[in-house]
Amino acid sequence: PLKRRPPPVRLTNAAGSNAKPIAVSVLAAILGIHRGFHIWAHAQARKEWTDKRKVHDRPDIEGLHVVIFGFGAIGEELARLCTALGMRVTGVRRSPAASPHAAAVIAEGQLATVLPDADFLVVTAPLTEATRGL
Numbered sequence: 001p002l003k004r005r006p007p008p009v010r011l012t013n014a015a016g017s018n019a020k021p022i023a024v025s026v027l028a029a030i031l032g033i034h035r036g037f038h039i040w041a042h043a044q045a046r047k048e049w050t051d052k053r054k055v056h057d058r059p060d061i062e063g064l065h066v067v068i069f070g071f072g073a074i075g076e077e078l079a080r081l082c083t084a085l086g087m088r089v090t091g092v093r094r095s096p097a098a099s100p101h102a103a104a105v106i107a108e109g110q111l112a113t114v115l116p117d118a119d120f121l122v123v124t125a126p127l128t129e130a131t132r133g134l
Contacts, residue, residue, distance in 0.1 A: 016073030022124075023077035030082075030120055034061060062086030067118040069134075070125025071105060078122060090114050 032038065036055040043050035066082050068075040071091035079089040079101035091105040092114075099105050106114065115121065125131050 019073040019077040022074050023081055026074075026078050026122055026124075027081045030066070030122070031061065033120075034058060034064070063088065064119040065090065065114075065117050066120045066122060067092060067111075067114050068102075069108075069111065069121065069123045070131075071099070071102070072124065074124040075122075076101060078124065090118075 035058055039050060039055050063086060065088045066079075067090045068078055069092040071079070071093035075091060075093075076099060079091060079099060082089050083101045089102040091099055091102040092108055092111050093105060094108055096105045096107050104114075123131075123134070
């Protein structure tokens with residue numbers, strides 16, 4: 001008798017399917033850190049009033065420089081959101097290619113050249129042996 005075999009299992013990849021919600025969450029973190037929300041939230045939890053002079057200067061977000069290491073679907077979406085707010089974006093990826101959402105896209109080996117000017121560094125690259133310990 002012939003043995004019945006189960007039908008083949010199809011494996012798929014949904015790369016980029018969560019790009020928008022992740023990018024929005026990262027943008028929320030950038031805005032929160034920039035505006036000092038964490039300081040206010042901690043003071044509120046302690047039921048204390050924090051003098052705004054004790055919080056770092058908070059210049060306008062427009063013109064700030066965001067470097068995004070890992071310029072795939074998540075990085076591109078974050079760049080789109082940051083650019084819409086007037087931030088300057090530099091994307092970093094293995095194979096640089098122009099993007100309408102970035103002032104520049106550079107190779108990974110050039111990261112050190114843009115870091116001194118960065119206001120924020122966001123890592124959206126996957127954790128691999130190549131990215132571990134960066």
